[in-house]
Amino acid sequence: MHGALETLAAGYRRDGYVFPFRAMSATEAAAHRARLEAVEREIGNDPARRKMLRRTANIVLDFVDAITRLPAITDRVAAILGEDLLVLDVSFFTKEAGSPNHVPWHQDLHYWGLEGEDEVTAWLALSPATPQSGCMRFKPGSHRQVVEHRDTSDEHNLLTRGQELAVEVDESDAVDVVLAPGEFSLHHGWAIHASAPNRSDDRRIGLAIRYISTGMMTTDNFPTTAMLVRGEDRHGNFTLAEPPSGVMTERDLARYAGIAGQREATILKGAKRG
Numbered sequence: 001m002h003g004a005l006e007t008l009a010a011g012y013r014r015d016g017y018v019f020p021f022r023a024m025s026a027t028e029a030a031a032h033r034a035r036l037e038a039v040e041r042e043i044g045n046d047p048a049r050r051k052m053l054r055r056t057a058n059i060v061l062d063f064v065d066a067i068t069r070l071p072a073i074t075d076r077v078a079a080i081l082g083e084d085l086l087v088l089d090v091s092f093f094t095k096e097a098g099s100p101n102h103v104p105w106h107q108d109l110h111y112w113g114l115e116g117e118d119e120v121t122a123w124l125a126l127s128p129a130t131p132q133s134g135c136m137r138f139k140p141g142s143h144r145q146v147v148e149h150r151d152t153s154d155e156h157n158l159l160t161r162g163q164e165l166a167v168e169v170d171e172s173d174a175v176d177v178v179l180a181p182g183e184f185s186l187h188h189g190w191a192i193h194a195s196a197p198n199r200s201d202d203r204r205i206g207l208a209i210r211y212i213s214t215g216m217m218t219t220d221n222f223p224t225t226a227m228l229v230r231g232e233d234r235h236g237n238f239t240l241a242e243p244p245s246g247v248m249t250e251r252d253l254a255r256y257a258g259i260a261g262q263r264e265a266t267i268l269k270g271a272k273r274g
């Protein structure tokens with residue numbers, strides 16, 4: 001591994017996150033945003049299709065699958081997880097201009113039904129992520145502990161179960177993850193993080209890509225599907241998904257419900273919000 005990637009991996013192990021890195025130019029990020037917004041116009045308010053932007057979007061959107069395979073991202077993820085990479089889930093986290101929607105302090109791995117912690121999220125900005133627009137915030141070094149969570153009924157909480165940490169968080173050392181369009185951060189599944197409402201006059205759009213190493217296992221042997229995006233799968237612990245054939249094609253839509261349904265069932269196990 002060469003020096004910059006070693007520094008990246010050391011920073012990740014120390015703090016539980018590293019940023020910023022460039023995945024693509026601002027022009028390419030704007031083109032992806034335009035593709036997303038064309039899909040949004042096409043699907044309108046159809047709740048089932050809207051949900052596809054929040055859960056395993058890489059199964060039905062070819063341009064999202066292409067982003068998950070970009071060497072500019074996977075080279076950095078491989079420096080942490082090794083060369084054989086699966087994508088477990090991909091979600092757009094969009095906060096409209098002026099929206100009260102937010103993400104409370106939480107740890108990702110709490111409800112994901114995974115054994116081990118060989119999981120890294122790459123969060124790619126498709127619009128400016130700033131304190132004003134509600135960028136993510138991290139607690140440095142917080143990935144070394146597992147903290148209790150509770151479900152809430154807060155309709156503005158963007159997380160699947162409406163969950164949050166069950167303890168007060170001292171925000172005094174929290175770090176703002178400021179990213180320009182086309183830049184991304186990497187974070188550990190136990191890193192404590194949050195994001196505030198969007199007080200800017202633009203949408204805040206992020207794409208969260210959940211990478212795991214092929215050696216990861218699911219708890220309770222959940223039959224979970226994942227997409228191989230780099231290297232080889234020598235373990236066979238996950239059912240491998242087919243890359244998408246376009247933008248919400250009939251073939252991919254027919255496969256989607258089963259794949260996303262497995263993942264929702266895992267995350268929502270025992271949840272108050274269904």
Ligand SMILES: O=C(O)CCC(=O)C(=O)O
Pocket residue numbers: 093103108121123134135136193194195206208
């Ligand atoms: O987009 C956000 O503000 C939060 C995203 C998040 O919690 C995550 O990607 O794990």
